[in-house]
Amino acid sequence: MGKSVNFAAVLTVWKKELIDHLRDRRTVLMVFMLSVLMGPLLLVGLSYFISNVEEKAEKKEVFIVDVSNAPPLANFLARQDFTVKDPKPDFRDLIKEGKHDAVLVVSPEFAEKFATGSAEVELVYDDTRQNASAQSIGVLRQVLRAFNSEVTAQRLMARGVSPGIVRVVEVRNTNLGTPAQRAAALMFIIPWMALFAGISGCTSVAIDMTAGERERGSLEPLLLNPIDRLSIVLGKWAAVATYAVTIVVLILAGFAVTLVLIPLPKLASLISLSAMQYVSFAALLFPFAPAIGALQMLIATYGRSFKEAQTYVSYLIFVFSFVPVIAQFSQLKDADWQLLVPMLGQMMVLNRVLRGETLGMIYFVVPLIVCAVIATVSIFLLNKLLQKEKIIFGRS
Amino acid sequence: MIEVRELKKKFGDVHAVNGVSFTAKSGAITGLLGPNGAGKTTTIRMIGTLVSIDVGSVSVNGIDAARDPEAVRQTSGLLTDARGLYTRMTARENIRYYADMRGIDRTKSDRTIARFADWLDMGEILDRRTEGFSQGERMKVAITRALVHEPTHVILDEPTNGLDVMTTRALRELIKRLKAEGCTVMFSSHIMQEVAALCDEIIIISHGRVTAQGTTEELLAMSAKNSLEDAFVALAEIENHHMTFDTPTSTINTNKEAA
Structure with a gap:
């Protein structure tokens, strides 16, 4: 310079x-x-x-209201090693505030409807709450999907139909990432x-x-x-x-x-x-x-x-x-x-x-x-x- | 000796200095007197190599300021109205900073600082941090800092501005002492009594031009007034060769080079 x-x-x-x-x-x-x-x-x-993230993923816990109304579901969860917990009574407000995991509500008519065909359950969550219910909703959905296909398979087999007819593509999840990663x-x-x-x-x-x-x-x-x-x-x-x-x-x-x-x-x-x-x-x-x-x-x-x-x-x-x-x-x-x-x-x-x-x-x-x-x-x-x-x- | 010839400086459309010429004689005190905005500060800044020269020339101790500004800064000490100190440092450290930068060794600079401390009565404040210093105290530190390299040419821009009586007096004593030590001193002011009391020669500057130059007596004679204040007003109002008073014109230095 x-x-x-x-x-x-x-x-x-x-x-x-x-x-x-x-x-x-x-x-x-x-x-x-x-x-x-x-x-x-x-x-x-x-x-x-x-x-915190890891703990949640490892816990295998689901919150369900009146799981006793749905014995097949309770049975399924027990076989999958899930612990079913009762949510807090004001869980709807708590979820809105981001202080509660997602909750599955089983209606009293579940058993009756399940026996005749299709039953309904309610999933309560708030997907704007990143850290609380949004994470647990995935777990609940997965559980319900698995339950659905198991029951479907059983029913089809009972009628002598191969379950493969409704399962065109079988999805097997292999997640290489750990929650920590x-x-x-x-x-x-x-x-x-x-x-x-x-x-x-x-x-x-x-x-x-x-x-x-x-x-x-x-x-x-x-x-x-x-x-x-x-x-x-x-x-x-x-x-x-x-x-x-x-x-x-x-x-x-x-x-x-x-x-x-x-x-x-x-x-x-x-x-x-x-x-x-x-x-x-x-x-x-x-x-x-x-x-x-x-x-x-x-x-x-x-x-x-x-x-x-x-x-x-x-x-x-x-x-x-x-x-x-x-x-x-x-x-x-x-x-x-x-x-x-x-x-x-x-x-x-x-x-x-x-x-x-x-x-x-x-x-x-x-x-x-x-x-x-x-x-x-x-x-x-x-x-x-x-x-x-x-x-x-x-x-x- | 400080020689200024046909100095001009324009800021935008304003001619701050418009053809200033004068000579400040060696070993003498020269006063630059003029109203606010007359161009004193700009002239001084050009002499001190802080501002570039548009037209004309400045020579300090025979050195051309435009050609070798660093040599001019070596031999001269300039105090402008910017007298800021570092408040987290002591007065001594503030002064030493400049001495160190100029490569003056510590024993020598300490001696100079001690001398100035004695002259300006600032022994007590020397090792105090400058935070909260009064205007006068700040001035004393700033002037010592500006002169720590013991320059032969001292240029001060309105040094007494805003100071109390005691500090003003100490400063005037300092100027006299510098002259006694052989320094060429030049300072600007708009207070005529001060200039009259101290200066061997007075240069009156107005509207960017020198309107008169001479001793107090000469200026009084020139303007045909009895008081210096009247003389100053009269002489400051001369513009562009037109003289508004009747005196022998030969002694009036308007736009030509000073003797």
Whole structure:
């Protein structure tokens, strides 16, 4: 970038910015504490969620009102090892509130109608309640379907007809996924949080160093020193990068310590991060957080005050935090072009690392180059911006 | 010596500075006097290499400001109205930051800081964080910070603006001391008494032009007024070669280079 950089000045600026911001106890403590606590909170939460899902799937429990009205059904359930439970009396309200599993209601006329042909049962559920009745409804439906076909088969055989006549296609279910694995789809939260914390953690520092200097009226005298502006920008960026990398290290340490110290049996089988996986995480997060830090500094410089800059930067963070959500909802399949998109590329690679895939160097080198480009361009433009009189003197 | 020739600067459609020429003599105190919006600050910023020069030239200590701005910043100390301090750092740390950036070693900068602390009576606040400093205290730190490299040329933009009597007095003493040490001092102000009391030479600037230059006595004679205030008003109102008062025109420096 043209003129040679004054490294002594870069070092001076870096040291000053680090000390200055470390003294901002409240902000620093909060950011660092959150980084450290994020791992434990996320992992414990995920673990609880997964074991909850597994438990429900394993329990083989159904809620039925007056199963005694339907002895053949009760008999069928007993043979399938199902436990039949009486629902709470106000189960209709509870289901609506998402606090009760789906319920099967057997009418008193069941036995009579069953004997003459077709009987009716009522299924009570609320399919907008993802976690409670919607899950158990599947179990009940399956049970009823099995009961139906068993009875049909028996009746046909009694009349001397092969049951195959009504069963054109016999479906045999082979589910390779375990409930825990299905819950593991939620694990995308881990890399997402790590990436998000890495970029949002250094926001206040990035803003204070740029828009903050403008607001305080300390930018003009700072630029009066016989130091080229690039050296000042580099010193400031070095401080932001140090801060960002520290946050990432704390986050990873939080994950590591939680996995080692807190017994989370359900999670342990899904993620027991190897040293190689931590290295992969670091290889993606270390360049990413500082690069986005540089971008935040650039955007924040347009703000005449801390508040104004905060608004600008929040747009950026909003975009970054939504990238993975959109990817998740649009069911975007992993593809190599995503490596070129910041955040999306990192998410894709980290998710695959979490799933235990072994990835080639290209998956780390391409995001690294993208980050290097973002950082270089941001610093270059920031340097240009600081030559502008409108920026140097434009105070609120 | 600070030499300014035919300096021009336009912001949008506004001619902030429209052909300013003057010389601030070595080892002297030169005052830049003018009403608000006259172009004092822009002139000073151009001398201090903070603002690019549209037309004309500035030389400080024989160095062309446009050609080698960093050398100008090495030899000069400029205090503008932006005097922001880092509030989480002590006064000393604020000053040291600039000294470190300029590569001045600690023993030397500590000595300079001690000297200024003595002159400006800020021994007590030196190791306190600047959060909650009064206007005067902030000013003292800012001026020490701006002059920590002991420049030979000192340029101050309205240094006494918004200060109480005590700080103003300390500042005036400082300016005299700097002159006694051989510095070339230039400062702007819109308070004529202050300029009259301190300056060896006064430059009156108005509407982006120099309308008069001389000692207090010369200016009084020029304007044919008895009080400096009247002289200032009269001289500030001269526009574009038109003189609104009858004095020997030869001594009035309007748009041509100063001697």
